Amino acid sequence: MKILAIRFSGLGDIVMLLPTLKALKERYDAAITLLCDEANIKIKEISCGIIDEVIGIDREAFRQKNVVRSLQSILQIFKLWKKFDRVYDFQSFGESAIISCITGGERFGAVKREWMRKCYTHSVPYNTKCHRSEFFAKIAGIQKIRKPKLCVTQKSRYATFLDPHKKTIGFNIGATKENRRWSEKKFFELAQQLLPRYNVLVFFGPKEKRFLHLFNDKRIIKVYDIDLVELAAALQLCDLVVSNDTGPVHMAAALGVPTLTLFSTGDDWQVGCLNEKKDFIKKLPIDSISVDEVMQKIEGLLLHA
Template sequence: MTTPSNSSARRDLQPSSVLGPVGERVPDVARIAVLRANALGDLIFLLPALEALRAAYPEAEIVLLGAPWHAQLFRDRPGPVDRVLVVPPAPGIRDPGPDEPPSAMDDFLAAARKEGFDLALQLHGGGGNSNPIIAGLGARVTAGLRAEDAPPLDRWIRYVYYQHEVIRYLEAVALVGAPATTITPALAVTDADRVEAREVLGEPTRPRVALHPGATDTRRRWPPERFAEVARALAGDGYEVLVTGTPAEQETVDAVVAAAGVPVRPQVGTLSLGGLAACYAGCALVVSNDTGPLHLAGAVGTPTVGVYWVGNLINGATPLRVRHRPIASWTTRCPVCGIDCTPGIYPHRPGDGDCPHRDSFVADVPVIEVLEAARELLTPPPPTPPSPVP
């Protein structure tokens, strides 16, 4: 059932976008706050919405309320983010980083109110924890997502878990008159990124491919021995194979390298996020679990093969197929206890909260399917025949 507030918001929308209704643009906007303070893949999904805001409000400053790594990534990087304000760690917002000094949310909001935000957008989940932060910024207009138990905003749409993340945020920014300009996330690679990647990796002597076998949630990890089979096959095809990972994924990367049985190049913690973007931009293909680096590779224009659990396929896999191949596991029950986990594979999602197991939900994805997709993307298309002379 639609609440009266949401009904009012819908009446204000005009059907003028390819993705649906668009609300009235807010006049005299000089500064926009956007709350999105979580992981890398979450940021990549947000980029088209930020581009829509930039197109709708070209003179406004767009300020991302994010984490320290957001500030580092967007420093001197062209794109829709002008500045990052680091939001303090808080439940449902973000976890504290290593050696990060404590900071009170009340102090942050008091300082942020002095910024004079005209628009504040909540693009950080259902809003139970995040909508009060948006309200505390003191902006003239608030907008964004709202789950059933979350406080309202001036303009909002219902948060429903099973929706593609890119479309979710594009619908939210449309509330403030920012229609979609693209559905394809794109992140600029800078000269500094390329210099860093070249210093770490050297100049390629043959085409490179990268494998990323990690993921924060171990249920999204394809087994290392499967990645090793792909590494072995692609090395046999003549490619230089990189295996990327974070320091927390060292053991997983080591397992892939050991099982591959052929020379591959592990890259664990050797590159900054910008350097990793340049690394992927220089690859012919990236094969990865459904995790941030997979979406980063797509955002810098590199073809990808992604291994997905079916629920995450709905929310995160690109619908484009010229350069991308998502391979899905259709497992819906925990491989250990058999509990139905279809509402989501995250601990806070209804339906799997009683399951303590973190065994892979994607182990059944066949190597041959991933390898066929990889080779298809690595095979150049036939040349276009010349047009006949009239």
């Protein structure tokens, strides 16, 4: 059986989707193709063999009204026609529902707007009152799911910069929205407190590279301009990852790394990491979380690691 799974973004959601895809793969002896944003196409390489193929869509081209790139993405979508036996729409957007219609075959999705019901042959109500991973499982008709797992075989080049006698703490300072981002100044202050006893890795996404100059302590190991495979390898070096609520913290959790997530608008019960060794702090605004509060949580997690 050939199955198409649609989940454009975000990275953390795709990681949380992996247990459902694994269950579908095992139940139907299926080949799994993931339709996602181009930024996430390398998830296949660390999916432990769950994902067989990835098709990247340049949705940013539509937002920027780039005609050439938009037409290329549209062509990609029409190539999906009658290629799959089943399509699972895990995005629940209007555009993903329409893509489901185009593909043909059996179509599964969650009805966010009434007109979307016509796009699916099997549907469930759209429900945000459960954990995101449970919502994905309900769309697929999976009763019990496992925890996400990522597989990394390559070694990180950043390992050579670590003091082998110290534990390593990673900071992911980025977020999808500014109101979900603990400030770079507080992350730097936290690093200053940790550096005498720990290695500190700081992960910078494309939007956070503007803060590189602020982390001017030579003891800080700065990680940037890397793909998802390299990111996973570097996260695996950590004994703990402190992060805003965004994709890399879910990657760390799926690699078995203890995590501390800083929330503003999100909730752990709904979008939190699924690893056993984890903690979180939630405050609004997020910058009202103090460095001392984070330090206390770090010490507690490392004590029981």
